[in-house]
Amino acid sequence: MSAADTVIDVRELRKTYRTPFRRKKVEALRGISFTVQRGHIFGFVGPNGAGKTTTIRTLMGLIRPSGGTATILGHQIPSRAARARVGFLPESPYFYDYLTIGELLDLAGRLFGLDGAARKKRADQLIERVGLGRARTQSLKKFSKGMLQRAGLAQALMNDPEVIVLDEPTSGLDPIGRKEVRDLILELRDQGKTVFFSSHILTDIEAIADRVAIVARGSLQSTGTPAELVKRTVLGFDLKVRIAADATVDELTAGASRVRRVADELAVTLGADADIDAWLARAHAAGAKVLAVEPRHETLEDLFMRQIASADTASAATEGRV
Amino acid sequence: MLGRIWAIALNTFREAARIRVLYGIVVLVAGANLLAIVLGQMSIHEEQRVARDIGLAGISLFGSLTAIFLGVFLLYTEVQRRTIHAIVSKPIERWEFVVGKWFGMAIVLTILVGLFAVAMAGMLTWQGVGVSSAVVKAVVLAWFEVLTVASIAIFFSSFSTPFLSGIFALAMWGLGRVTPDIEAAIEHGSPWIRTTARVALEIVPDIHLFSPSGRIVEGATVTVHGDFITWGYVGLSSLHALGWIVGLLAIACLLFQRRDFA
Numbered sequence: 001m002s003a004a005d006t007v008i009d010v011r012e013l014r015k016t017y018r019t020p021f022r023r024k025k026v027e028a029l030r031g032i033s034f035t036v037q038r039g040h041i042f043g044f045v046g047p048n049g050a051g052k053t054t055t056i057r058t059l060m061g062l063i064r065p066s067g068g069t070a071t072i073l074g075h076q077i078p079s080r081a082a083r084a085r086v087g088f089l090p091e092s093p094y095f096y097d098y099l100t101i102g103e104l105l106d107l108a109g110r111l112f113g114l115d116g117a118a119r120k121k122r123a124d125q126l127i128e129r130v131g132l133g134r135a136r137t138q139s140l141k142k143f144s145k146g147m148l149q150r151a152g153l154a155q156a157l158m159n160d161p162e163v164i165v166l167d168e169p170t171s172g173l174d175p176i177g178r179k180e181v182r183d184l185i186l187e188l189r190d191q192g193k194t195v196f197f198s199s200h201i202l203t204d205i206e207a208i209a210d211r212v213a214i215v216a217r218g219s220l221q222s223t224g225t226p227a228e229l230v231k232r233t234v235l236g237f238d239l240k241v242r243i244a245a246d247a248t249v250d251e252l253t254a255g256a257s258r259v260r261r262v263a264d265e266l267a268v269t270l271g272a273d274a275d276i277d278a279w280l281a282r283a284h285a286a287g288a289k290v291l292a293v294e295p296r297h298e299t300l301e302d303l304f305m306r307q308i309a310s311a312d313t314a315s316a317a318t319e320g321r322v
Numbered sequence: 323m324l325g326r327i328w329a330i331a332l333n334t335f336r337e338a339a340r341i342r343v344l345y346g347i348v349v350l351v352a353g354a355n356l357l358a359i360v361l362g363q364m365s366i367h368e369e370q371r372v373a374r375d376i377g378l379a380g381i382s383l384f385g386s387l388t389a390i391f392l393g394v395f396l397l398y399t400e401v402q403r404r405t406i407h408a409i410v411s412k413p414i415e416r417w418e419f420v421v422g423k424w425f426g427m428a429i430v431l432t433i434l435v436g437l438f439a440v441a442m443a444g445m446l447t448w449q450g451v452g453v454s455s456a457v458v459k460a461v462v463l464a465w466f467e468v469l470t471v472a473s474i475a476i477f478f479s480s481f482s483t484p485f486l487s488g489i490f491a492l493a494m495w496g497l498g499r500v501t502p503d504i505e506a507a508i509e510h511g512s513p514w515i516r517t518t519a520r521v522a523l524e525i526v527p528d529i530h531l532f533s534p535s536g537r538i539v540e541g542a543t544v545t546v547h548g549d550f551i552t553w554g555y556v557g558l559s560s561l562h563a564l565g566w567i568v569g570l571l572a573i574a575c576l577l578f579q580r581r582d583f584a
Contacts, residue, residue, distance in 0.1 A: 017584075054584070060411040062583040084413035094404040096333065098340050110329035111412040155408060 007073060007163050007194045008036035008059065014067035015054050015218075028054040030218040031068065036196050036211070041189050043209030044198040045300075047308055051218040052198040053091050056167045060088050072163065084112065087156035091167040091198075093148055097141035101132050101151050104140065105158055112159040119158075126154040131180070146177040153184065164188055166197035170204050182208050206300045214304060216311035222303075230303050234295045237276055240267045241288040251282050269296070326414045327422040334426020338392055344434065347384050351438045354380045355445040362449065370451045371547050377442030378460050378546065382533060385435050385468035386495055392427050393475020394487035406583055417575035420480065424571055427472050435465045456550035460535065463556060466563035467532035471495050473570040474527070480574035481581075497522075498529030502537070527566040531559045 015029040029051050036042040046052050057063045059070055061078030075082035095104055102123055109119030127133055130150040135143065140151060149169065156164060169185070170178040178201070185195050185208055199205055205212055206226055213223040222229055236257065243249065245264045253259045258269035266288070270279065276293065283290060338344065358376035362369030397420070400406040410416055439461045443453050474494050478487035497504070501523050508519040530537070534555070535546040544550050 057407075057584065060407075062407060062411060064580070064582060080413045080415060083411060086411075088408070088411040090404065090407040090411070093408060095408060096337065096405055098336065099333075103336075107329055107333055108408075108412065111326055111409065111414050113325060113413070152408070 005038045006035050007038050008034075008042075008070070008196060010034050010055070010059070010068070010070045012068035013055065013058060013065055013070055015051075015058060015063060016066045027218055029058070029065075029068075032215065032218070032220050033068075034213050034220060034223050036194060038194055039189065039192055040210040041185060041195045041197070041208050043205035043212045044196065044215065045200065045202065045205050045212060045304065046198075046215035047200060050215045052200075052215060053167055054218075055215070056091075056165060056196075056198060060086070060165060084159065085162045087159060087161035087164045089149075089152045089156045089164075089166045089169055092171065093152035095140050095148065095151065095155075097139060099140055100137060101127055101140065101154065102136055104151060104155055108155040108158040114158070122158055122160070123154075126157055129157075130154045130184075145172045146174065149173060149177065149181070153181070161193070163194045163196065166195065168199055169197055170199060170201055178204065202299075202301045202304055212300070214307050216308050219311065221307040221311060226300055230298045230300055233297070234272050235298055235302075236272050236296045237270045237274065238267065238292070238294045238296055239270065239276075239279065239283075239290070240265065240292040241283050241290050242266075243283075243286060243288040247286060247288075249286070252279065252286065252288070265291070323418060326418050327425060330409075330414075330419055330422025331425035331429060334396060334423050335429045337396065338426065338430040341392075343391070344388065344430070347388055348434065348437055351380045351384050352441045354384075355441045358445055359448065369449055370446075373442075373446055373449050373451060374457060374460075374546055377438075377445060378457070378464060378535070381435055381438040381442065381461060381464040382467055385431060385438065385464060386471040388434060389427070389431055389468050389472035390475045390488060390491045390495065392430065393472050394479045394484040394491060396427060397423055397476055397479040398484050398487070401581075401583060404583075410583065416579050420476065420575045420578050421571060424473060424476050424567075427476070428469055431468050431472055432465065435461070435468055456546045456548075459550060459553065459556050460546050463532040463534070463559055466560050467529055470527055470529065470532075470563045470566050473567040473574075477570040477574045480577045494526055495529060497526045499533065501526060501528055501530055528562060531562055 011033045012031045013029050013033070014027070014031055017026045017028060018024065019026060032051065032055060044052050044055070054063060058065050059072060059077055061083065064078075070077045072079065072082040073085055096107075099107070105123035105126060106119055109122060114122065127136060130153055132147060132150055132154070135147060140148065143151060149172070153166075153169070156166070164185075166185070170181050173181060182204060185197065188195055189210075209226060211223065211225055212229060214221040214229075241252070242264050243252075243266055249261070249266055252266065253268060255274065256268045256270055258267075260267040270276070280290060280293070354376055355373075358373045359369075361376065362372040365372050400409070400423075406419075410419060442457075442461075446453055446457070471491065475487060475491040478490045482490065504519060504523060508516050511519070534544050534551050537544065539551055539555065542549070
């Protein structure tokens with residue numbers, strides 16, 4: 001990837017707060033570095049309080065960094081020129097609740113410098129696209145959380161941006177709403193746009209992100225494609241058999257890390273070093289019918305949990321030294 | 323730039339127009355004018371004087387209190403409710419946002435002052451007095467007072483809570499109205515009191531300039547009921563107001579520029 005393909009370039013970004021009264025230092029970002037390439041969906045994942053929102057707000061000029069640098073589309077932040085080409089959905093978006101969706105988009109269009117006709121045309125397109133056509137006359141005060149999230153997406157797309165930054169876009173949405181947002185992100189990527197989005201919902205990240213960065217306690221733990229990040233080695237096996245409801249299964253569950261039996265179905269998880277052939281032979285001998293044998297690989301969730309635990313341990317050790 | 327400032331001003335106007343307290347204030351001022359008629363009837367041949375005094379005092383007092391109320395809340399609530407996140411992340415400079423907020427407030431306050439003036443004019447006409455040029459000049463001065471007070475409130479709101487901003491703005495407005503009286507009073511104080519008071523008075527706008535009735539201006543006592551100030555005085559006072567408005571908004575913009583919106 002050339003430098004021209006780099007849309008967001010974050011280097012050693014730091015943010016330190018002071019608590020209001022005791023003036024205690026709080027390090028929200030501890031030197032985060034990553035790049036986002038043009039046309040990618042970049043998932044920024046981490047637990048609550050990891051520094052995702054602080055990073056995003058710093059990129060969008062809402063927070064001044066304490067150290068490090070960041071550029072968006074080649075412009076050093078905070079940059080008005082960069083913001084003109086970026087669409088932003090804040091976390092749990094709060095809008096003027098007395099406006100209708102049309103008025104909200106009109107305001108956004110004015111701030112992006114669109115003329116009246118362009119504002120109207122773009123707003124009409126986006127209202128239909130995010131499925132709020134039937135709520136045109138309602139004030140935002142009457143919108144549900146999911147509708148507000150859609151309104152937020154619409155205002156983020158008013159300027160037909162090259163880069164879209166979404167802070168927790170699927171948070172608080174029902175499964176249908178989450179899928180719609182995921183589909184919209186994929187559609188934007190297909191149009192050649194770059195999407196940088198944060199989430200703590202790993203299935204969302206795993207489903208659509210081209211690249212992933214895991215952040216914990218203000219530090220970047222790892223970054224790469226989902227395939228690069230998760231180990232392809234076999235961690236174990238998930239086996240499922242159908243067996244007579246009254247049959248004893250002690251021979252089949254011995255050494256299993258997880259056992260689940262519902263009516264005549266038995267699901268067993270065995271370790272990577274288990275002798276699967278011998279287990280299958282025992283299953284056949286017991287009269288069981290094998291339904292599934294699946295090797296279990298590391299998932300993004302496994303990696304995430306491992307890295308968060310590692311970051312917590314490192315942080316506890318540092319605090320212990322202090 | 324102007325388009326973005328206008329967008330913020332228009333939105334601020336929409337927001338302020340939804341505050342029901344403002345409609346209550348309009349009713350209150352209309353009531354004060356009706357009270358002026360009653361009080362005028364109770365006075366001995368002073369109906370016109372009472373009508374003018376109460377009408378103009380209503381514009382100055384309620385206009386300024388409204389300016390403080392709007393100024394300390396409208397900017398603060400943007401930050402507190404996080405509505406500002408979706409705004410300053412767009413290609414708008416923060417100073418444009420602050421100036422837009424002030425302009426939006428200025429539109430609301432201008433409409434309010436206009437309504438108050440119409441109510442007073444109606445009351446004066448009812449009294450058979452009519453609206454003199456002195457009254458028009460006094461209304462224009464009150465309008466500049468209200469706009470100056472709005473910038474004071476915005477200035478404090480750029481770095482403080484509504485409660486503290488309200489107290490600071492009220493104190494600054496109150497001091498500004500009585501600076502000549504304070505100066506006269508401290509003439510008899512100890513040297514350090516005089517120095518401290520003079521420094522304090524230097525950082526307060528001369529809001530008394532906008533209520534000259536009953537004071538000595540250029541060696542003569544002026545009154546809205548008789549010989550009043552010239553349009554030249556109104557012009558100079560408006561320049562004083564504009565100077566303070568620009569200065570206070572400039573500092574507010576600088577302070578706002580440095581804020582984190584976490």
